[in-house]
Amino acid sequence: MNDHFLLSVDGNTLELVLDKELDREKSSQINLLLTALDGGSPQRSGTVVIHVTVLDANDNAPVFSQSVYKASLPENSPADAVVVTVSASDADEGVNGEVIYDFGHVTEEVKKLFTIDRNLGDIKVKGNIDFEAATSFEIRVKAKDGLGLSSYAKVIIDITDVNDNAPVIHTSPFVIGYFCCVIADLDCLKAFSH
Ligand SMILES: [Ca+2]
Ligand SMILES: [Ca+2]
Numbered sequence: 001m002n003d004h005f006l007l008s009v010d011g012n013t014l015e016l017v018l019d020k021e022l023d024r025e026k027s028s029q030i031n032l033l034l035t036a037l038d039g040g041s042p043q044r045s046g047t048v049v050i051h052v053t054v055l056d057a058n059d060n061a062p063v064f065s066q067s068v069y070k071a072s073l074p075e076n077s078p079a080d081a082v083v084v085t086v087s088a089s090d091a092d093e094g095v096n097g098e099v100i101y102d103f104g105h106v107t108e109e110v111k112k113l114f115t116i117d118r119n120l121g122d123i124k125v126k127g128n129i130d131f132e133a134a135t136s137f138e139i140r141v142k143a144k145d146g147l148g149l150s151s152y153a154k155v156i157i158d159i160t161d162v163n164d165n166a167p168v169i170h171t172s173p174f175v176i177g178y179f180c181c182v183i184a185d186l187d188c189l190k191a192f193s194h
């Protein structure tokens, strides 16, 4: 007999009883060959094949291909530029295995600057990425199947600097006849501070 089933005999009635849990992801079709023997001489037998189709239950959450995705993005990248694509698979069938993507809990700033494609997992630029405002982002992403089982991964985006600031000379009257000059270049200042 099969590992999963037991035969229960009551007189001439025979019941096929499930003994061990079935897993569609391991084996979705099971064929059982049942042979009945009589006590006569010569002994005669009859055979029947029982075909069992295992239906799917949603017992797997989506699994991301990586727990952490890393990407690097130049500041001022245009809207719709794809930063990174996340991907998760779900071993279940049909709606139980359909994966959609979303951000997990993220800051309002992240929502203003990035979007995620629910079906493809593409994270794209939406707003103005400014290295002088933030040099990296950490985004939690979620993959959810059709019945709501979900899992999470982390996306780390490092913003790279572009020379988009000209030096600015600040002058202010200090004492009559003297001026104090400060030359500031935001790009350089950032470069020194990192
Ligand atoms: Ca399943
Ligand atoms: Ca699933």
Ligand SMILES: [Ca+2]
Pocket: 075, 129, 130, 131, 132, 164
């Ligand atoms: Ca900038």
Ligand SMILES: [Ca+2]
Pocket: 075, 131, 132, 161, 162, 163, 164, 165, 186, 187
């Ligand atoms: Ca810059």
